[in-house]
Amino acid sequence: MRVRDDVDTEWLDGLIGYQLRCATRAMSTDYAWHAGPDRLRPVQVHLIGMIADNPGISAAALGSLLGVVRANMVTLVGDLVERGLVERRASDGDRRVVELHLTPAGDEAAALGRKVIGEHEERMTARLSAADRRRLLDLLRRLVARSAETTPP
Amino acid sequence: MRVRDDVDTEWLDGLIGYQLRCATRAMSTDYAWHAGPDRLRPVQVHLIGMIADNPGISAAALGSLLGVVRANMVTLVGDLVERGLVERRASDGDRRVVELHLTPAGDEAAALGRKVIGEHEERMTARLSAADRRRLLDLLRRLVARSAETTPP
DNA sequence: TATTGTTATACTCTATAACTATA
DNA sequence: TATAGTTATAGAGTATAACAATA
Numbered sequence: 001m002r003v004r005d006d007v008d009t010e011w012l013d014g015l016i017g018y019q020l021r022c023a024t025r026a027m028s029t030d031y032a033w034h035a036g037p038d039r040l041r042p043v044q045v046h047l048i049g050m051i052a053d054n055p056g057i058s059a060a061a062l063g064s065l066l067g068v069v070r071a072n073m074v075t076l077v078g079d080l081v082e083r084g085l086v087e088r089r090a091s092d093g094d095r096r097v098v099e100l101h102l103t104p105a106g107d108e109a110a111a112l113g114r115k116v117i118g119e120h121e122e123r124m125t126a127r128l129s130a131a132d133r134r135r136l137l138d139l140l141r142r143l144v145a146r147s148a149e150t151t152p153p
Numbered sequence: 154m155r156v157r158d159d160v161d162t163e164w165l166d167g168l169i170g171y172q173l174r175c176a177t178r179a180m181s182t183d184y185a186w187h188a189g190p191d192r193l194r195p196v197q198v199h200l201i202g203m204i205a206d207n208p209g210i211s212a213a214a215l216g217s218l219l220g221v222v223r224a225n226m227v228t229l230v231g232d233l234v235e236r237g238l239v240e241r242r243a244s245d246g247d248r249r250v251v252e253l254h255l256t257p258a259g260d261e262a263a264a265l266g267r268k269v270i271g272e273h274e275e276r277m278t279a280r281l282s283a284a285d286r287r288r289l290l291d292l293l294r295r296l297v298a299r300s301a302e303t304t305p306p
Numbered sequence: 307t308a309t310t311g312t313t314a315t316a317c318t319c320t321a322t323a324a325c326t327a328t329a
Numbered sequence: 330t331a332t333a334g335t336t337a338t339a340g341a342g343t344a345t346a347a348c349a350a351t352a
Binding site for chain 2: 001003004007008009010011012013014015016017018019020021022023024025026027029030031033034042043046049050053054057060061064065067114117120121123124125126127128132133135136137139140141142143144145146147150151152
């Protein structure tokens, strides 16, 4: 079925919300296709990558960074623990906090995950110049920053 | 809890996938906050907007444009029919297809929906120049186009 | 044989409320 | 009183398979 040829999509194509939706699906499809069936979710790679750079970080801090509510961090981190990639350790200072650390297998998974994500981003931005890629990141960050001004905390 | 001050987020902040995720959440939060509780979903505004510009378009064509599988178009359009905004009419030519048309109330809802979406986009891009906004749209479109090259149909 | 609309269903992702233990 | 982690649960959102009617 031809669609874009016969249909007036001018309004739709000019919407950032719509293009953002399409871009997210495009990224998700490419990642799923190339990372294979037993892959970690992107957000889980983000998690172990952040734990690698910040050993002992708490689930609350990670959730706040990644936009995952505390309740959902439990199963997300729990899956990483079950896979033997992450260890929960009681904090010496604040005994409410559970520090997150990578196991040796977690170190490997983090390195592999970053590689897979990196290749995925390279693939998707292959038609963009380095300047375009920086511009895209900057523009997206400015959208995110703007939302702090238009909606209450 | 301070987070970004004590945590190394350099890797994360450089990922387009992550910024896309944050930007999508930012847009969604702003829309939900300003459009009120009885709002149509953005994709539903896209639907009636597209029907307004292309009266008689089929659900299959719309789904293909909006990235919604046929099965889910049923409930999506069904809700618009229940709200009295959209009418399903049998096609004269191909008797498999159901043509979608707006009711008078649908015309009003489409106009209002476009206004709400338009103000939402204006608000989110208030710190962007017109050129920046065009650049963002162009870069997102190029990501979407790229995915057609990296993943099979 | 392919496509449209449809039903049924399952899976992923996200959000809320309430509990506990600490602070 | 406020916060970290947890549990349970509900709600969006998305995906697949199968069917009838039609092309």
